Amino acid sequence: MLVSLKKISMIYGNDNKGVMALRDINLEVKEGDFLAVSGKSGCGKSTLLNVLGVVCKPSRGTYFYNDRAVTDLNDAKRADFRCYNVGFVVQHFALIKDMTVFQSISLPLRYQGKSRKYIKERVEMLADQFDISDKLNTVSGELSGGQCQRVAIARAISGNPKLLLADEPTGALDEETGEHIINIFRKLNQGGMTIVMVTHDVDIAQQCRRQVIMKDGGICQCGK
Numbered sequence: 001m002l003v004s005l006k007k008i009s010m011i012y013g014n015d016n017k018g019v020m021a022l023r024d025i026n027l028e029v030k031e032g033d034f035l036a037v038s039g040k041s042g043c044g045k046s047t048l049l050n051v052l053g054v055v056c057k058p059s060r061g062t063y064f065y066n067d068r069a070v071t072d073l074n075d076a077k078r079a080d081f082r083c084y085n086v087g088f089v090v091q092h093f094a095l096i097k098d099m100t101v102f103q104s105i106s107l108p109l110r111y112q113g114k115s116r117k118y119i120k121e122r123v124e125m126l127a128d129q130f131d132i133s134d135k136l137n138t139v140s141g142e143l144s145g146g147q148c149q150r151v152a153i154a155r156a157i158s159g160n161p162k163l164l165l166a167d168e169p170t171g172a173l174d175e176e177t178g179e180h181i182i183n184i185f186r187k188l189n190q191g192g193m194t195i196v197m198v199t200h201d202v203d204i205a206q207q208c209r210r211q212v213i214m215k216d217g218g219i220c221q222c223g224k
Helices: 045-052 075-085 101-111 116-129 145-157 175-190 202-206
Strands: 003-012 019-029 034-038 060-065 086-090 163-167 194-198 210-215 218-223
Touching (some): 034 202, 101 116, 116 145, 145 175, 163 175, 175 194
Parallel strands (some): 034 210, 086 163
Antiparallel strands (some): 210 218
16 A cells, blocks of 8 residues: 555644644555545645645654655655655646746756756656657746646656645646646556545546545545
């Protein structure tokens, strides 16, 4: 099992007066899975992704990644864990506007200490895969929304993570562009990448292999 969450709870504030964002979450994600997480705004979807990406530490419970407990890693080890194991894609791309496409995609590789030769070859390969080879020297602020999201996906997978987390990746795009982005995720999953995607779109959720519906910080429904 790639991911296993055992009774994960997240409380913002103190236990007595705090807000419970996650409530006793039990969830397993197999390697190669494509899981959609849906539910109304405020139900805990994004908090769940942040726990999976070790961005935040849960108040209670244990997170196992490849049978290794990662819940209590210190800040430095959490950063290393994210660098080598997790890729993130968010709704509004999170690209630096004056950074070129090449610089954006290469960021995880530079953090991993890869050689210049490896970085050049890897970035060029991903740019070709996502049809942005002609944009490598273009700054992100000059790209369309669809191009920005393709750059963001290329950046997220450039370091070869096993787990790709996507938070409303089509939310800022028109329907046609959004469908193109979902096709990219489908192809990545068919190639073996494990993906957990938060989405409000029922049609997109139904294209994933499994669905989880959240309500009031808990999982109220799981489906195949």
